Amino acid sequence: MTKRIAQEGLIPFNVPAANKPCHTWYRIVGDLSSSSTPLVTLHGGPGACHEYLLPLRDLNVENCIPIIFYDQIGNGRSTRLREKSGDEEFWTEELFRAELDNMVDHLDLRSRGFDILGQSWGGMLASKYAALHPKGLRKLVLANTCASVKLLLEGTNVLRAQLPKDVQEVLDKCEKEENVESEEYEQACVVFYKRHLCRLDPWPKEVEAALGHLKDDPTVYKTMYGPSELVSTGNLKNWSAIDEAHNIMVPTLLINGKYDEVQDVAVAPFFEQISKVKWVTLEQSSHMGHFEERKRFMEIVGRFLSG
Secondary structure, eight states: OOOOOOSEEEEEEEEEESSSEEEEEEEEEOOSSSOOOOOOOOOOOOTOGGGGGGGGHHHHHHHHOOOOEEEEETSTTTTGGGGGOTTTTSHHHHHHHHHHHHHHTTOOTTTTTTEEEEHHHHHHHHHHHHHHTTEEEEEEEEEOOSSHHHHHHHHHHHHTTTSSSHHHHHHHHHHHOOOOOSSHHHHHHHHHHOOOOOOOOOOOOHHHHHHHHHHHHHHHHHHHHSBBBTTTTTTTTTTTOOTTTOOOOOOOEEEEETOOOOOOOHHHHHHHHHHSSSEEEEEEEEEEHHHHHHHHHHHHHHHHHOO
């Protein structure tokens, strides 16, 4: 008998080190029982939550693709673990891979097959997951995703050097003085974000929500990444998928933006290492092409997944 799957719910996730029951919140847009392969979406941050990926619902409207959104553990509507702030042994990539596997099994996606779209950190997670050849994975989209944090920062440092001199001075001063919690530092980062995170003015409410999540509960983001997109001090600072990328065997689509904080230098190793790969750069976009060039983004992804 086929398990009846709710359109929204909580999935039990066993994490012994959490010392309390944990759950992953999910929402399904569309019909999982349809003939179309479902798409699992992995949000960035870590900790930005699912809302800013909601434009991907267009893929259900235009291509009848069932879309699965979820908040990764520690964030949004999933179990919060503020008490684990700074615990780098707890917040690991392996934890989030286990959560993804747990959700795939709970939703009975193995036998029917599934696709993944990972955006930013979600793509980093998805790349390592795909390299392990998970049963059922059919296609992979890595959107605005770096192959290594070192190369990510190499690109962002070039972009940082193009900021107004006074903004650069504030960033340098606050980082040197370890004053990265200040309003001054936050506002200087916003100048960078308006150029290389999302170039729309005003920002869509979903993008504001994502940044709001990171500010409200920075437990995972600060532990794993750092105080801002410009500095990595957490346990992802040496992260790289370059050595594993050649193990990705499923057809893969790479997308980034011309003005993206994830510059070409950080995407290129995926293009060089993955055997079945296509790379598209959106000429009018930064890190949020699914907002900035929404129609083109959905056309590209829809064709890739449906083809």
